[in-house]
Amino acid sequence: MISLKNLSKRxxxxxxxxDLSLDLKPGAxxxxxxxxxxxxxxxxxxxxxxxxPTSGTALIGGVPYQKIRNPLRTVGALLDARALHPGRSGxxxxxxxxxxxxxxxxxxxxxxxxxxxxxxxxxxAGALSLGMSQRLGIAAxxxxxxxxxxxxxxxxxxxxxxxxxVRGLMRSLACEGRTVFVSSHLxxxxxxxxxxxxxxxxxxxxxDAPLADVIAGSSLTAVLVRTPHAGDLAxxxxxxxxxxxxxxxxxxxxxxxxxxxVGDLAYEAGVRLHELRTREASLEQAYQxxxxxxxxxxxxxxxx
Numbered sequence: 001m002i003s004l005k006n007l008s009k010r011x012x013x014x015x016x017x018x019d020l021s022l023d024l025k026p027g028a029x030x031x032x033x034x035x036x037x038x039x040x041x042x043x044x045x046x047x048x049x050x051x052x053p054t055s056g057t058a059l060i061g062g063v064p065y066q067k068i069r070n071p072l073r074t075v076g077a078l079l080d081a082r083a084l085h086p087g088r089s090g091x092x093x094x095x096x097x098x099x100x101x102x103x104x105x106x107x108x109x110x111x112x113x114x115x116x117x118x119x120x121x122x123x124x125a126g127a128l129s130l131g132m133s134q135r136l137g138i139a140a141x142x143x144x145x146x147x148x149x150x151x152x153x154x155x156x157x158x159x160x161x162x163x164x165x166v167r168g169l170m171r172s173l174a175c176e177g178r179t180v181f182v183s184s185h186l187x188x189x190x191x192x193x194x195x196x197x198x199x200x201x202x203x204x205x206x207x208d209a210p211l212a213d214v215i216a217g218s219s220l221t222a223v224l225v226r227t228p229h230a231g232d233l234a235x236x237x238x239x240x241x242x243x244x245x246x247x248x249x250x251x252x253x254x255x256x257x258x259x260x261x262v263g264d265l266a267y268e269a270g271v272r273l274h275e276l277r278t279r280e281a282s283l284e285q286a287y288q289x290x291x292x293x294x295x296x297x298x299x300x301x302x303x304x
Contacts, residue, residue: 001025001179002148007056008203009042009206014287016042018203019056024181029174031194032183035291036258039203040183041079044152048077060148072101075148076141076304081156086126089099090117090136093125104143111139112269116165130157139171155189167193187284191215201291211283216258218289220281223262225252236269237262250274264277 002024009017017039024030034040045051047058049065060068060075068074084093094108114117115135120128128136134157141149151170156164169195176181184190188269190197199207207214215221227233230252234244237254242262245253254262259278266273 003059003261005057008054010054016203020205024179026179027174027177027182029039029170030193030194030196030198031190032198034200038200039188041152043152044079068274070101072144074090074146074253075088075223076146077150078137078141078154079152084125087124089122089124091121097143101144115139131162134158149173150181151181192284199290206290215280215286218281218286220285222275222279223259224279227271229271232267233271236265240265
């Protein structure tokens with residue numbers, strides 16, 4: 001479990017992380033979202049003790065990273081796939097990590113096989129593509145069979161098969177009861193992978209909720225209804241405080257209520273329904289609504 005309490009980090013006059021409090025629980029993939037410059041990478045660095053917080057705490061299993069004995073057995077992380085000596089092979093890199101953390105050498109072969117790097121393990125790291133470097137970084141994170149895993153943009157450089165593999169890996173790790181914390185800018189992929197979402201902007205927490213709740217809270221999520229009594233149902237829904245738009249003579253769009261609520265109100269009003277379904281917003285749409293006021297580095301119009 002990862003616990004952040006009132007975590008802040010200031011660089012000069014810039015507040016990169018601002019009073020962030022979270023509890024990331026095991027058994028779920030928690031997606032970490034936010035615009036460029038929102039503080040995602042800084043937060044992960046604070047958790048791993050790579051930066052020192054200005055105030056607040058970041059704990060793994062109740063203790064700071066610096067106090068964990070054999071840390072690779074407790075937490076595995078991939079923050080920068082290129083952060084290793086370019087002349088050292090992947091096999092040598094993992095072997096050095098294993099020796100430093102008291103991990104059996106056979107584990108090196110196991111994780112290389114698991115990430116599909118067994119055939120390229122003897123190549124110099126500098127000769128690897130970005131996708132292969134990502135796989136090697138994931139192997140390093142898995143090396144100690146840790147209970148907590150953190151990945152910063154793990155699918156960068158991967159082909160579609162690799163992206164699908166990472167998705168399955170994240171899900172399987174969470175199903176084993178591990179804490180899995182993943183940052184990404186790929187909303188469509190995060191929608192398929194995450195159980196829970198943490199969204200930050202300008203260093204501050206915007207949302208900490210299950211994925212389904214984030215999407216359901218979007219103004220673009222609506223209940224679509226087809227009924228020969230559209231006028232009567234619209235009146236009943238509005239009386240219950242639900243926003244309604246008429247899409248046609250027999251069609252309505254209701255926002256601000258779950259499909260079950262709309263169905264119950266139709267039943268109470270004695271309205272016959274021909275269709276009742278939810279039109280969900282995409283995660284990208286919900287995310288854009290949440291972060292619209294938190295984009296720090298946005299592009300202007302061409303020629304402006």
